[in-house]
Each structure stands twice: as structure tokens, then as C-alpha cells.
Amino acid sequence: MVSKIDRQGPGRVSRLYVIKGRVQGVGYRYFAQTAAAEFHITGWVRNRDDGAVETYATGTPEQLAAYSGRLRMGPRFGEVRSVEEIEAPLLQSDGFSIKH
Incomplete structure (x- = not known):
């Protein structure tokens, strides 16, 4: 059986980013999704109830x-x-999604 880590490929790591400021209602989630596609990152992005944006990302360092x-x-x-x-x-994680 192949583990979830093995399927991600060698050298891949994950980070959770919490972004604060004026980041909701300004297209930040779409901005993050575009950046993820550009850098071949998998994961997701979502708004938080406290006004921040949170993104989980997997890729090489x-x-x-x-x-x-x-x-x-x-x-x-x-x-x-x-x-x-x-x-x-x-x-x-396959692809990159915006969570609502």
C-alpha cells in the first residue's frame, strides 16, 4: 500500500498560511488560487470568520x-x-480549490 506522503512525491512539504489585513472582499482567494496554479501548488484557500484568509499549500520548499x-x-x-x-x-491533495 502506498502512503499519502509517498503519492505526493519526494521533497514535498505542506504549510498553512494565515493572512491578515484587508483580504476579504478584494479577490484574495482568487489571487491565491492563481498564484498556486503558477507555482504548481496543491491545496485550498478559504475565508475565516475572523476576517483573515487561510490557505493550505503543498509543494517543494x-x-x-x-x-x-x-x-x-x-x-x-x-x-x-x-x-x-x-x-x-x-x-x-489534487489541484487547488477555493473553499466556501
């Missing part, structure tokens, strides 16, 4: 570094005040 940099920029009408990066368990 280099891909995640590029994704993190893009998350810190944010979309044109957004204002990112902080990005918290947390190590996360590596889970099976």
Missing part, C-alpha cells in the same frame, strides 16, 4: 517560498498586514 512571497503581496485592492506560516501535515 522552493515552490512554497515563491507562493509565500506572492501571498505577502496580495491583490491590487487588498492590504496584507501579516502572513503567519505554520508547518502542516502532508495530506493527499
